[in-house]
Amino acid sequence: xxxxxxxxxxxxxxxxxVGRGVSGRSTQPVQNNVxxxxxxxxxxxxxxxxxxxxxxxxxxxxxxxxxxxxxPPRTLTEIAGNLPEGQVSLxxxxxxxxxxxxxxxxxNIRGLSADDFQMLPPLTDGVEFSLPQSELSEILQQTIFAxxxxxxxxxxxxxxxxxxxxxxxxxxxxxxxxxLRRVQCPVEETQQAIVSRRVLxxxxxxxxxxxxxxxxxxxxxxQVRFVVAGITVRSRLIEGEFxxxxxxxxxxxxxxxxxxxxxxxxxxxxxxxxxxxxANRVVLRSxxxxxxxxADSPDIGHAExxxxxxxxxxxxxxxxxxxYLLEMLExxxxxxxxxxxxxxxxxxxxxxxxxxxxxxxxxPMQIM
Numbered sequence: 001x002x003x004x005x006x007x008x009x010x011x012x013x014x015x016x017x018v019g020r021g022v023s024g025r026s027t028q029p030v031q032n033n034v035x036x037x038x039x040x041x042x043x044x045x046x047x048x049x050x051x052x053x054x055x056x057x058x059x060x061x062x063x064x065x066x067x068x069x070x071x072p073p074r075t076l077t078e079i080a081g082n083l084p085e086g087q088v089s090l091x092x093x094x095x096x097x098x099x100x101x102x103x104x105x106x107x108n109i110r111g112l113s114a115d116d117f118q119m120l121p122p123l124t125d126g127v128e129f130s131l132p133q134s135e136l137s138e139i140l141q142q143t144i145f146a147x148x149x150x151x152x153x154x155x156x157x158x159x160x161x162x163x164x165x166x167x168x169x170x171x172x173x174x175x176x177x178x179x180l181r182r183v184q185c186p187v188e189e190t191q192q193a194i195v196s197r198r199v200l201x202x203x204x205x206x207x208x209x210x211x212x213x214x215x216x217x218x219x220x221x222x223q224v225r226f227v228v229a230g231i232t233v234r235s236r237l238i239e240g241e242f243x244x245x246x247x248x249x250x251x252x253x254x255x256x257x258x259x260x261x262x263x264x265x266x267x268x269x270x271x272x273x274x275x276x277x278x279a280n281r282v283v284l285r286s287x288x289x290x291x292x293x294x295a296d297s298p299d300i301g302h303a304e305x306x307x308x309x310x311x312x313x314x315x316x317x318x319x320x321x322x323x324y325l326l327e328m329l330e331x332x333x334x335x336x337x338x339x340x341x342x343x344x345x346x347x348x349x350x351x352x353x354x355x356x357x358x359x360x361x362x363x364p365m366q367i368m
Contacts, residue, residue, distance in 0.1 A: 002067035002092040004038035006059055008102055011088055012080040014045050014057040017231060019073035020202055021047035021055035030112045033070035036090070036098075037114070038063045043090070046119060047073060052196040054120045056232040062087075068114035071098050079107055120234050123225045126218035127163060127191045131183065133228060136215050137207040139170055139181045140200050142331045142358055147197040148174035155240040158194040161219060163187055171245045172197075177324050178248050178361040193219045194238040203233050249361055250347050253340040255313040257291060258353060261337050264291075265329045267307045271295040272322050274303040280323045281365050286316035295322070296368070318344045319365040325350075328360045 018034055026032050026049065035046040043061035048054035069092040076098075080088070083102040091099040092111065100107040131139075140159075148156035159172040168185040171178065203226055207215065216227040226233040271282050275295035285292045291309040296302050318341055329337065334352030341348045344367060350360040 001065060001094060002036060002038045002069050002090060002098075003065035004043050004061045004063045005087045005089050006043050006061040008080065008083045008085055008088050010059040011043070012077070012083075014043075014059050015073065015077040015080055017206060018045045018047045018055045018057050019077050020205075021049065021053050022073050023049035023051070026050070028116070028118075030070050030114075030116050031118065032072070033112055033117070034073040034076065035068065035070050035114055035117050035119075036092075037068040038090075039066050046117075048119055050118055050120065052235050052238075053199050053202065054232075054234040055202065056234070058230050067092060069096055069098055069111045070114050070117050071109060071111040075109055076100075079109070120223070120236065123218055123220050123223040123234065126220035126223070126225065127187055127189045128216065128218045129163075129168075129185050129187045130214040130216050131168075131185070133207045133211040133213050133215055134209050135183065136217075137204060137209040138331075138333065139183060140204050140207075142181050142333075143170050143172045143179040144197050144200045144204075145327050145331070146172040146174060146177050146179035146360075150174070154238050155194060155242055158196045158238045159200060160242040160245070161191075161193045161195060161224070163189060163191040163219070165190075171242070173243065173245060173248070175243075176321070176363050177328075178245060178359075179328070180245065180249070180359045180361075182357045191219050192242070193224055194240065194242055195224050196235055196238060199224075199233065199235040203228075206231055206233065248347070249359060250340070250342060250349055253313075253342050253349070255286075255311070255316050255341040257286065257309050257311055257316065257339040257341070258336055259291060259307060259309040259339065261329055261332055261335055261352075263307045264337065265326065267293050267305045268322050268326050268329070270305060271303045272326070274300050275322045278368075279365070280321045281319050281368070282322040282325075283319045283367055284316060286311045291316070316341055317367065318348060319367045320348065320362055321365060324362055328362075332358075 037044040042058045089101040096111045162169040218225040277297035294304045332352045336353035
């Protein structure tokens with residue numbers, strides 16, 4: 001049976017990550033546990049909902065006896081977080097109890113046999129590539145917020161990974177807006193995969209947005225795998241055909257506004273106080289010196305403010321969902337943004353100034 005020792009901090013950190021892979025809704029009690037396996041010179045921790053996500057972490061350990069067990073993740077995580085610093089001893093017995101000791105602290109918790117614990121099948125024949133953690137973190141933050149929360153349309157609850165001709169495009173849409181980010185990728189194969197937002201959100205939690213260490217990515221016909229810093233995130237893909245996103249991206253514009261990102265954010269946040277009572281609607285109108293932002297609500301009142309902007313082309317008047325604008329601006333990572341428009345009833349496009357790798361398309365709202 002399992003008998004191993006590991007550092008308290010390593011155990012707690014791994015449990016905080018892996019424990020999020022447990023759905024808690026499985027009809028099989030063992031699948032609501034975290035799997036522990038002592039083997040070689042490491043302790044492996046795994047949790048999966050067997051549907052969309054599997055989280056797998058390996059930490060250094062002194063393994064006295066190899067073995068495995070499953071235990072409730074919440075209990076073990078709480079215990080690990082409250083243990084003193086030092087070496088933690090983990091010992092499982094034949095009755096599937098797990099003894100935990102660290103200095104003067106001793107626990108004994110009920111577990112379940114690991115024999116019936118199921119995992120996602122191995123990923124085989126996948127297209128493989130790598131990206132720096134910081135780059136992948138930015139890409140995901142700039143796209144996955146545009147996925148749909150509507151579970152009746154599962155295809156839109158994930159982001160499309162599209163590999164072709166040495167580039168990767170990641171796309172998310174809820175039909176009201178679309179976020180597209182492109183990056184060069186040294187892969188010549190063509191492959192598409194729709195990955196659950198839940199999985200990608202967990203990956204963002206793990207990624208270090210200041211690190212250039214690589215994330216190893218593999219995409220097969222039915223699974224995706226990300227490996228970073230000793231942690232493996234795997235998922236089944238969402239089945240179905242993603243909308244033809246390229247047809248949604250406007251090609252012709254006759255109005256272009258260049259606006260300071262921070263200034264526009266501040267104005268929109270203030271407008272949101274009124275706009276949230278009117279379906280988050282704000283109206284944008286060009287002026288001689290900038291862009292006027294207004295919001296109206298019959299119950300709250302009126303908000304009006306102007307932000308400096310440079311206009312090229314005809315006069316602008318268009319309404320957008322202010323929350324959708326703010327979500328893009330928060331991840332634009334640029335001092336200025338460029339808004340391209342062609343009419344009050346046509347989709348608008350936002351891009352960070354000076355960049356051509358990030359595109360945000362937004363459907364307008366009716367001006368009341």
